[in-house]
Structures are given as structure tokens and as C-alpha cells.
Amino acid sequence: MTDQKYILSIDQGTTSTRAIIFDHAGQIVSSGQQEHEQIFPKSGWVEHDPLEIWRNTRAVVADALQQAEINRHQLAAVGITNQRETAVVWDKNTGEPVYNAIVWQDTRTQKICDRLGGDEGADKYKERVGLPLATYFSGPKIAWILENVEGARERAEQGELLFGNTDAWLVWNMTGGTDGGVHVTDVTNASRTMLMNIDTLDWNEEIAADMGVPMSMLPQIKSSSEVYGYGRKQGLLIDTPIAGILGDQQAATFGQACFEIGMGKNTYGTGNFMLVNTGEDLVRSENGLLTTVAYKIGENKQVYALEGSVAVTGSLVQWIRDNLGLIKDAPEIEDLATQVDDNGGLFVVPAFSGLFAPHWRSDARGVMVGMTRFHNKNHIARAVLEATAFQSREVLDAAIADAASEGVELTELKVDGGMVKNETLMQFQADILGVPVVRPKVIETTALGAAYAAGIAVGYWDGEQDVIDNWAEDKRWEPQMDEETRDRYMRLWRKAVERTLDWVDDDTEALFG
Template sequence: MPSFVGSIDQGTTSSRFLIFDQNGILVAYHQVEFSQYYPNPGWIEHDPAEILDSVQECINKAIKKFENKGHSVSDIKAIGITNQRETTLVWDKVTGKPLYNAVVWCDIRTHELVHQLNAKSPLGKDVLKKTCGLPITTYFSAVKLRWLLDNILVVKDAYDNGTLMFGNIDTWLIWNLTGKCDGGLHITDVTNASRTMFMDINTLEWSEQALEFFGIDGSCLPRICSSSEIYGYVKTVESIKGIPIAGDLGDQQAALVGQKCFRSGDAKNTYGTGCFMLFNTGTEPVISKTGLLTTVGYKFGKEPTVYALEGSIAVAGSAVKWIRDNLGIIKEAREINELAAKVEDTGGVYFVTAFSGLFAPYWRDDARGCIVGITQYTNRNHIARATLEAACYQTKAILDAMNSDSGHPLKSLKVDGGMTNSDLCMQIQANILGIEVERPEMRETTALGAAIAAGYAVGVWKSLSELDQVNTAGWAVFSPEITHEIAEERYNN
């Protein structure tokens, strides 16, 4: 009998449910966009109830499409979850109701708090780096939770009363899917936990040092699990009731798994709302000397933990959305490629997309975006091309840092995410990096990674070698077409 695995992919701007067969072929899916809230400059929020509703709608409609193709829900062996990381939710364990909107990963309301925390130690932002692998910035969940406790009275009251529950998106979804107030599981996995700043990446447990630093007792935190095991069973969505939830990975780690970067030295870059490069460093964490993040890559059951170095870019695909919505240069995102292809270069225009500061390797939360090099010659085609180049140049900065930290220069880069649909963008990326860029035909690798983790836990795949045949068709390879000297000159500019 055929085996299928479902995957909930809860992203920054939309939720999706996808169903894959055991060869990694996408059989059915449904996607729903949800609202973005900007209550103040630099603040970005989501409605937790709307996110949950969007996930449930995606599940029900994807299942209907699956059944219309002649398949049976009973052949779906497990469900994996992958999610936007660092986005912080708080709710009450008695009522099950959210106590505040979700504070999104790229929200920078904690700017002042971060500077106060950095002033507590001579080590500044790196005071917890050896413990959790991360600098103290607006990015991570711990500072968002601290802000909520300090500024939102109902959150502080629930904390004082012992009814506060904290989690990232994965924790919120699993708790709701497995029963809510009636026995819902309050858990997370090691990859999501490693993005909170609360977890010791060496022990994979909540760090007393980190909790004390942030002034939190830990009673509101979820239990940490591996990325691939049977956590529990769906109870609250009728169309998939009784199916085990068996995979849980933050979205970028899920893409690492989905791209099958299982060997030390493998790397992938995901071009989504932001841009995220992960480099598999093996079973020992490597603390970066160049501003990169040390994170858990994945942990399958009782198998050894695999770590990664990560470079994060806050703005990638969202710059295309800004060009569309705020400047009105294009009506649809795909049009940016048509404009960019009309010119050979940007005419000397460079776009620094620091809408909410700069992440790795700079960590400048005071940086702001700018478009420079504009002359009377400049037209919208040049600005469109500079928008595509922006993510490619920042990726180059991260790759250089990774090569320095690892001591083993990367020979090729696996890519996925919405911006990789542009052949032009990927060719620009290969030119700037000076290495081959490899793109799979089926680019839903984030969702596939969560499906792989879930399927692995229930025996759909019994070994990593069995995954060699998963998602192998139709790869495209982009090779550099300009000299190293020209690439370096443009990057230096």
C-alpha cells in the first residue's frame, strides 16, 4: 500500500498543508494567507487564532483534494510541522485563549530592552553565546517574552498565577491539535528551542543561566523533544483525527533536512520573506568568530544531535513585496524578473534592504534601508535588478563568514524558497558567489523536511540512505558567468 506524509508549513505570511508520497512527490496542498498587523513602526504581529484557523482550513481543503485524487486519509502515516521561528506566543492554560498577538521574529520593539540587557555584562551581546550560540538581539524569543512580561499586564498576571504558557508557533499548533485545554501537549523540539535563547545547546535542556539572566523561572516553557518522534495524535481536526504528529522543525532547519544536507559541510540557502543559510557542522557545535549563529540543525529520535552555523538576512522576498506594495513599481511579485531582465546591470544602483536592521554577520539593529547610486540614467528596471541583487550580496557576506569559520570553502550551494523561482536571481547569485548554485525542481523543501522527520519516526523511511531517491528529479545548476575580479569589484561597491 502507498504511504503518504502530511506537512503543516506555517510561515510568516501564509499557512499551508502539503501531502507527499514516499518518493517526496507533492500530491496535494492548500495555502491560505493571513493578516499582518503593524501597530507601531517596527512592530509586526500576527493573530494566533487566525493562524490556527488558517492551518485548519489548509488541512481540510488539502485532504479534500487528496481524496478527490482517489487516495485515502488512512494512508497518511504521520504529520510533521515546520514553522516560522522565534515568533513568540503566550496563552492561558485554563482558558486556552491567547493573551496577546504573536510577536513576529522580525519585530524590533525590543530594541531598547536589548541595549539594557547588553549593558548587564562586560561581554555585551555575547554574554550567553557559549551557552545558547546566539547574541542578544531583537530577533530571538527570550527578549520578546521579557518585553511581554514587562509591558502587558494580563501576561504578567498569568505568569504570576502560574497559568502562562509560552511557545513558538510549533508549540501553539501542537497544543491545539492534540487537545487544547483537554490534555494538549505543551512541547517543542530542539531546533525551535535553540532559537529562544533559553536552551543550552550542549545539554539540549533549558539553561538555568539563561533563565536567570532574563529573570524567568521556566514554569511557562514547553518540554523539549527531538525533531523526529511520535509526540501525540491529532484530536481536534476531524479530517485527520488519530494521525500521529511525529516531526517538528523550525523552518530553516526543516529546509536543511528537506535538501538532505546530512553530511558535515553541506549547506543550503532559503530565499523566503528573509534569507537563511545553514551549514551542517556535524555533531559538535561550532561557536562562530564572524557573527554567525550556532544552532541545532536537527535531532532524529535518539540519534546524535546535528548542529549548524546559520547566517540570517532579515529582508529578502519581503523587499520584492515592498517594491510592489509601497513603491507600486510592479503589480505582481513575478514582474520584478521581467523588469530586471531588461537591463544588463543596475547602472551603479545598490539597494541595502535594512528595513529592520541588519542580521548576520553585522548585527546592527540601528541600520536602516537605503538605495544609493541613483542618477538621471536610473529607471525602475535598475531598481528592480538591485532588489534581486540585494539578497545575493548579503548571501555572499554570510558565505564568506561560513568559509572563515569552517575552514572549508563551500563548493556549491543548494537553494530553495520563493525567490529561487527566478532564473535571473539564481544566475546573479552564482555570479556573485563564484560557485555553482543547485536548485531542485520540487522546491517545497521546507515542508518536505518536516515530512521527512515525521515519516522517519513512523518507518516510512527507515534510514537516511533510503532518502537518496527522494526529490531527485529536475535539478537545475547555475554556474558563474563572470570573472572572480568583476564579482569582487561589484561586491566591494
């Protein structure tokens, strides 16, 4: 055993929880991973078991430490990154969740959003929080739990219940739980609740009151890089500083070293998330994007970003695998797609949870259009991959339109996440964007970003320059498609998107819930 120190990053994602240990060069030393159950009680409902997530977190930390052959004494700090808008409400006296975690993809809160918007509509709170009223965000999910779980509102009003995205749930448990657990979140997670003032970075009491959320439920808002507390209940990490929290997409932005205005990244995971750094000044979107906090390092001023969120990309491949049985393993999708030269006029728009950015249409549902007897599973596979690229192009177009007044121009796109291993997808992404797509050597940039935030807080790394110095390019895809072909593809894609709209109505609600 050496005296070398490492950083542990816990990446609590939508489908799994991972623990990854990084060295000072930002390289992966070891990792552990466990999937958790995806719970679908009704159409449009998506839940996770918070206790399963906590159990899995302890297990993957143990796996990573064992694989690296180190113990907690060789960890300088722990960083946490997480699925952001997934809401957990639990009893602070027992540590028991009052209901399953309601996942960011869940659409059950549409009527609550409609009620809150009233005559003012979806933009009622946007000036204050940077977000439209949508089922995506945490606030309405808390409201649903308090309105639908027996006794929850009374317990909340008595100060017995706590709320957090999964970062707050893990930190509270890791730092003691019912025995003095620290109830905190960071600015990036708080900016996804619809409850935080985007300019002053504090909770908005008026909006919380509109949603019926007692202020006592909300965690204290901290920066993304500081010591929040020390491991206690998690014996493997006892006395280890918990020193970094970043929502998953902001963590990837940080890990990709997107520190200059105009730098952007796209993460390919369960969904796709493109963030473009807009600096210390707020840029309010006029084109369907979100204004969000990118990161805040200690006492430094916060940095903002424009974000385009696409609900279904990697999870579309999972659906092809699990629901349709066209493939046995996710990588097989590329093998099928490469059997044909193009999609043959078949387009898949995966509006499983409605359409997120830049459309924000909760009434949309998924479609497969252009089908003829000519098409086979290879065309479907290719259309599935291309759907990810088309949706990302829509988001990039919106970001460019919003940032044009700031003189921001995207000349290349940094990419990360599991799907960037798919070379067919990456080439088509470059083709349909018309700009180079660049993959880093370490594609686990979400976990890496949280590690950097934690390491900077304890002096393991000096600051952003160390992140820049560690970043290295692995592969670059240059556009090969001519502009006329690109425009024709996008026109057909937009026509396919139109077919998804206005599907959810009173009849679908009555028949299918």
C-alpha cells in the same frame, strides 16, 4: 480510494500557512495555502494573530486532503515546520493568546536586549546558547509581553501562561488544547529562543530568570523526529500521529539532504537563511554567524550547523509590490530586471529590521544609494534582486571563514524557496558567489524536511538514506562573472552597507517611535 499511505506536512510560515501531502518518493500530491494578516502597529513592530494562524491551519489541511481525495486514515503521520523565533504566549486554561504573536522580524525588544547585555554586551549568553543578544530571538519577546501586557506577569508566575514558537502553539491546539494539549517543541526551535543550552539541549534557568520568564511557561524539549501526540481537536486529523517538528530553515536543510559536514543550503523566502552542516561537534562562529541545532533524529546525537540569517529578501519584493506599487505580482520583478544589463550603479540595502548576519546592527535602516536621473524602475527592480544575492555572499564568506579550521569547503550551494524560480536572480547568485547554484526538483524542501522527520519517526521512511535517494537536481547555474568584476561589485555593496549604519538614534526614536 487506495491503501497507499502519505505524509502531511504543515508549513506555518511568516506570510502564509500551507499544508502539503507527500508520497513515498517525496513528491507533492496536493497542497492548500492561506495567507494571514501582517500587522504593523508601529515602526519596527511586526505581529500576527495566533488564532487566525490556527484557523488557517485547519482550513489548509482540509484543502490538501480534499484535493488529494484522501482522508486521515491514509496519513501515516503529520510533520510541522514553522517560522521559528515568532513568539506566542497564551492562557492554558482558555486557549486565548494574551497578545498577538511577536514576529521574528520585530525590533521592539532592543532596549530589553541592551538591558540584559549590560556591560558584557551582545555576547553575554553566546557561549551558552550559540546566539547573540538580539531582537530576532524569542526570549526577549516573551519578556516584552510579560512586562507590557497588563496582568501577564502575575498570570505567568501563577503557572497560567504558556509560551511557544508557532510549532508549539499548533501542536498544543492539534493535540487537544485546553483538553490535554501536549506542550512540546523540538531542539531546533528551542535553539532559537536564547533560553536553551546549545550543548546539553535543556533550558537554562539562569537566563530565563534574567529575562523574567517562569520555567512553567516553557515547552518540553523533544527531538525533531518522534511521536509527540495524536490529533484530537483537529477533527480531520483525529488519532493521526504528530511525529516531526523542525524549524523552517532546519527543515529545508534536512529536505535538501545536507547530511555531510560542509554541505550547505540557502532558502529564499521572506528572508534568506543559509545553513552549513558542521556535524556532531559545536563550531562557534567568530564571524557573526549563529551556532544552531540542525536536527536530532530520535535518540541519535544532535547535528549542528552554522547559520547566517538575512532578514529581508523576498519581503523586499513584497515591499516593492505593496508599498511602492511598482509591480502587481512578485514574478513581475524579473521582467523589469531583465530590461537592463546591470543595476547602473544603484544599490538597495534592505535593513528594514536592522542588519542580521554577519553584521548584527539593530541601528541600521534601509537605503537606496547611487541614484541619478539615469535610473528607472528597471534598475530598481534589478537592484532589489541583487540585494538578495549580495547578502547571501556576505553570509557565505562568514561561513567559509568560520569553517576553515574544520577543513570545510563549500563547492556548490543547494537552493530552495519561492525565489529560486527567478532565473535572473539564480544566475547572479552563482556569479557573485563564484560557485555553482543547484536547484532541486522539489523546491518545497521546508515542508518536505518536516515530512521526512515525521515519516522516519513512524517507519514510513527508513532514515536519511531514503532522503538522499529521493533528492534530485532540477537545474544548475554555473558562475559566468570574472573575479575582478565580482570583487568590484562586492566593494560597492560593502560601501552601500556602510550607509545604513548608525541611523537609529534618540531623534528617530523621539520622532517616529
